[in-house]
Amino acid sequence: MLQLDRAYSAVLFDMDGTLLDSRVVVERVLTDWAITNELDPTALLAVSHGRRTIDVLREFAKASTDCEAEAAKIEAAEATDVCGIVAIPGSADLLSQLPPRRWAVVTSAGRDLAIRRLTAACLPIPEVLVTAEDIEHGKPDPSGYVLAAEKLGTNAEQCLVFEDAPAGIQAGLNAGSDVIAIGFASPGDTKPNCPLISDFRAIEFRLN
Numbered sequence: 001m002l003q004l005d006r007a008y009s010a011v012l013f014d015m016d017g018t019l020l021d022s023r024v025v026v027e028r029v030l031t032d033w034a035i036t037n038e039l040d041p042t043a044l045l046a047v048s049h050g051r052r053t054i055d056v057l058r059e060f061a062k063a064s065t066d067c068e069a070e071a072a073k074i075e076a077a078e079a080t081d082v083c084g085i086v087a088i089p090g091s092a093d094l095l096s097q098l099p100p101r102r103w104a105v106v107t108s109a110g111r112d113l114a115i116r117r118l119t120a121a122c123l124p125i126p127e128v129l130v131t132a133e134d135i136e137h138g139k140p141d142p143s144g145y146v147l148a149a150e151k152l153g154t155n156a157e158q159c160l161v162f163e164d165a166p167a168g169i170q171a172g173l174n175a176g177s178d179v180i181a182i183g184f185a186s187p188g189d190t191k192p193n194c195p196l197i198s199d200f201r202a203i204e205f206r207l208n
Contacts, residue, residue: 001204002195002203007208008208009152010104010160011103013103014107016109017165017182019162020091025078028081049164051138051167052138053075054071057074088200091199099207103152104127104128105130105148110132111129141171142156149177156177159177160205161175161180164182169193179195180196182200184198184199
């Protein structure tokens with residue numbers, strides 16, 4: 001059990017891989033897209049975790065590809081495929097104990113997709129939900145976490161961030177937050193540059 005001595009003004013959560021496990025959906029949709037576009041699905045999936053779809057496509061797609069249009073297609077396909085999405089252990093209990101204005105979700109997914117996945121995992125929709133449409137630069141840029149903290153009436157330096165992917169962990173650190181990595185849905189060889197726990201049953205912290 002990891003016990004944090006510091007008190008925080010708010011808690012900021014990544015979504016995919018942190019609050020919920022959507023790997024089966026992401027792998028299905030991105031694999032289909034990569035094969036259709038004659039790309040290596042393994043290489044694409046290896047760098048997709050925790051990043052905006054548009055950012056991944058800009059890195060891998062052919063020069064003639066309309067990345068914004070293709071990203072919209074991918075997110076639409078993911079929004080209709082929620083089979084296999086489950087909550088990370090302990091996430092529902094933790095969220096039920098947090099006051100509504102003391103937590104937020106910061107995700108690289110679009111808003112509609114985020115709401116569908118949270119609903120599929122039987123998790124509450126937060127009052128503050130920062131999605132891909134709300135920011136200009138995706139993780140590891142810290143702007144999503146900075147914006148979420150502002151919306152909660154605090155600053156990122158006073159917040160605790162839960163993440164799972166390297167890009168998201170770095171975004172939280174870049175924002176000046178304390179970051180805890182959730183390892184439940186991450187590869188076994190992941191070695192984050194912050195404390196790592198298996199799931200939300202393995203931590204205790206408090207709000208000020």
